[in-house]
Amino acid sequence: MSADLERLANGVLWPGFLGTEAPAWLLDELRDGLAGVVYFGQNVGDGLADLSAAILAANPDALIGIDEEGGSVTRLESASGSTVPGAAQLGLLDDLIATERTGAELARRVRAIGANVILGPVADVNTDPSNPVIGVRAFGADEELVSRHVVATVDGIQDGAVAACVKHFPGHGDTHVDSHHALPEISLDIEEFERVHLEPFRAAIDAGVDAVMTAHIVVPAWGEAPATLNPRVLGMLREWGFDGVVITDALDMAAIRETVGIDGGAALALAAGADLLCIGNPTNPGAAALPDQDRRDFLAARDGIVAALRDGSLPRERVEEAAGRVAALATKLRSAAERHHDIADDFDAAAIVRRAVAVVGGAPTAASEVAVVDARRRSSLAVDSAAGYVSGALAADGYRVRLDVASNAVSEQDRVLDEVAAASGTTVLLIDRPDTDAAQRALVERAAERDPRAVVVNVGLPARHPLPLPTIEVAAASRLGALVAREALLGRTVPPERVDTAG
Structure with missing residues (x-):
C-alpha cells in the first residue's frame, strides 16, 4: 500500500537536485514514476544534454523544466549572463514579432539541452515600481501590453515543441515583499486587481498555454490562504476553461516552508487544485543547506502527500486527476518533439536590444x-x-x-x-x-x-x-x-x- 501511494505521489512531484549529474536517488524515483525535474544554475554544466538524456532514459515521460526568461533571469547562462532580450525590453519596444521570435529562441535553446518546459513568460503586471522580485521581469505596468506580449511569447515557445508556463498566478506585480523570504499580502482594491492582474492570465489561457504557475501571495478578499494553497483562487483557472497543468511555485520558498512546511504545503496545494508540485532549488537555504538537502525536500513533500492520502484529508481521485494532467502534457510534448523540425532563423538578439x-x-x-x-x-x-x-x-x-x-x-x-x-x-x-x-x-x-x-x-x-x-x-x-x-x-x-x- 505504501509503495502504491508513493508512486502515485511521485507522479505529481517536480524536484530540483544538487550537482551536474543525476544522483542515484533521483534516477530511482524517476524509474518509479517521478514526474520530472527542474534545473537550476547549479545543474548547468558542459554535459547538460547528457544529464537530460540520463533523466529521460530513466523516465521517457519526464518533464524537464527550467527558469529561462531571458534578460535578468537565466539558468542556461547563469555563469555569464543572458544573451536573450528580457521582458521589460520587449515591452518597451512593443514589437510582437520580436517578442514571438524571442520566445522561439528560448524554446530552441531549451530543447537543445533536452528540456521541454520553460517556466515563463512572466504574466505579472508590475504596477508597484518598488516590487523587489518582479520589476524588469515583467513586460510592463499596463495589462493590455503585458497580455499581448505574454501571448506572443507563449506562441513562440509552444510552436517550438516546448511547454510554456505563465507565472505567477493570480499576479505578483503589486507586491512589495519577495515570497522567497516571506508571505506577501495584496492590499489592492479587489475590482482593480481582477481587472488588471488577472487579464494576462486569461489571455494566455485563451491562447492555449500549457501550464500556469501559482504565486505564494495572499489576496484577503479571496481568503487567508496563499494562492498556491487556495481552492477558490486555483478554481478560477478551471472556471475559465483551463484544462492544462497548474504548477506551484517552489514549495521550499519561505512563504510555504516557514508557514505550513513543505509537507503540509504539498498536500494542501494538491487539495486546492494544483497538479505539479515544484519543490524548488535545494541551494535556497544557503549555508544551512545540507549535503542531501535535495532528497530531504523531495521526501518531505512526498511524505506529506502520502500521509494526507492515508488519513483521507486528500482524496486519491484528486491526486490521480493531477497526475493524469501531468502525464497528458508529457505525451503531448513527446509527440510535438517527434514532429518538430528546426527552421533556419536569423534571430538577432542584439539588434532587438539595441532598439529597446x-x-x-x-x-x-x-x-x-x-x-x-x-x-x-x-x-x-x-x-x-x-x-x-x-x-x-x-x-x-x-x-x-x-x-x-x-x-x-x-x-x-x-x-x-x-x-x-x-x-x-x-x-x-x-x-x-x-x-x-x-x-x-x-x-x-x-x-x-x-x-x-x-x-x-x-x-x-x-x-x-x-x-x-x-x-x-x-x-x-x-x-x-x-x-x-x-x-x-x-x-x-x-x-x-x-x-x-x-x-
Whole structure:
C-alpha cells in the first residue's frame, strides 16, 4: 500500500537536485514514476544534454523544466549572463514579432539541452515600481501590453515543441515583499486587481498555454490562504476553461516552508487544485543547506502527500486527476518533439536590444575607456541582481568596483567615487533602482557634483524622475544589455533618446 501511494505521489512531484549529474536517488524515483525535474544554475554544466538524456532514459515521460526568461533571469547562462532580450525590453519596444521570435529562441535553446518546459513568460503586471522580485521581469505596468506580449511569447515557445508556463498566478506585480523570504499580502482594491492582474492570465489561457504557475501571495478578499494553497483562487483557472497543468511555485520558498512546511504545503496545494508540485532549488537555504538537502525536500513533500492520502484529508481521485494532467502534457510534448523540425532563423538578439535601449538626458560623450561603480542592490533568490558579469561586460578590461550603498557609509561611497575618478576612463554608475532606492539616487547626485561627464547605466525599470547625469536605460541585468550599453558609451552606436520615461 505504501509503495502504491508513493508512486502515485511521485507522479505529481517536480524536484530540483544538487550537482551536474543525476544522483542515484533521483534516477530511482524517476524509474518509479517521478514526474520530472527542474534545473537550476547549479545543474548547468558542459554535459547538460547528457544529464537530460540520463533523466529521460530513466523516465521517457519526464518533464524537464527550467527558469529561462531571458534578460535578468537565466539558468542556461547563469555563469555569464543572458544573451536573450528580457521582458521589460520587449515591452518597451512593443514589437510582437520580436517578442514571438524571442520566445522561439528560448524554446530552441531549451530543447537543445533536452528540456521541454520553460517556466515563463512572466504574466505579472508590475504596477508597484518598488516590487523587489518582479520589476524588469515583467513586460510592463499596463495589462493590455503585458497580455499581448505574454501571448506572443507563449506562441513562440509552444510552436517550438516546448511547454510554456505563465507565472505567477493570480499576479505578483503589486507586491512589495519577495515570497522567497516571506508571505506577501495584496492590499489592492479587489475590482482593480481582477481587472488588471488577472487579464494576462486569461489571455494566455485563451491562447492555449500549457501550464500556469501559482504565486505564494495572499489576496484577503479571496481568503487567508496563499494562492498556491487556495481552492477558490486555483478554481478560477478551471472556471475559465483551463484544462492544462497548474504548477506551484517552489514549495521550499519561505512563504510555504516557514508557514505550513513543505509537507503540509504539498498536500494542501494538491487539495486546492494544483497538479505539479515544484519543490524548488535545494541551494535556497544557503549555508544551512545540507549535503542531501535535495532528497530531504523531495521526501518531505512526498511524505506529506502520502500521509494526507492515508488519513483521507486528500482524496486519491484528486491526486490521480493531477497526475493524469501531468502525464497528458508529457505525451503531448513527446509527440510535438517527434514532429518538430528546426527552421533556419536569423534571430538577432542584439539588434532587438539595441532598439529597446534608450538614452535620457542627452547622449554621453564617447568614451575611450570605462570605469564602473557597480552600486546595484544585492542579489535575491530569484534574480542574481549583483552578478559580476554585468559590470564585467560593461567595463571589459577597464576598472570596476562593487559598492553596496545599503551597507557602506557615505564617506566610504565618496572615497570610492574619488578612486574611480582618478582611474582611467569615463566614470559609469551602474544602478537598478533609481526611483525607489534613495541611496542609489544620492550616489548619482554626488557623482554628478564631482564629475559632470560621468554617465549612469540603469539596468532596472526606467527612471521616472530625471537623474542629473546622462542615463542609458537598459531595462535588464544581462550580459547582452551591458554589451549594448558599452557600445553606446564608446560611441559605436547612438541609442534613441527617450524624453518621457514616466510611462
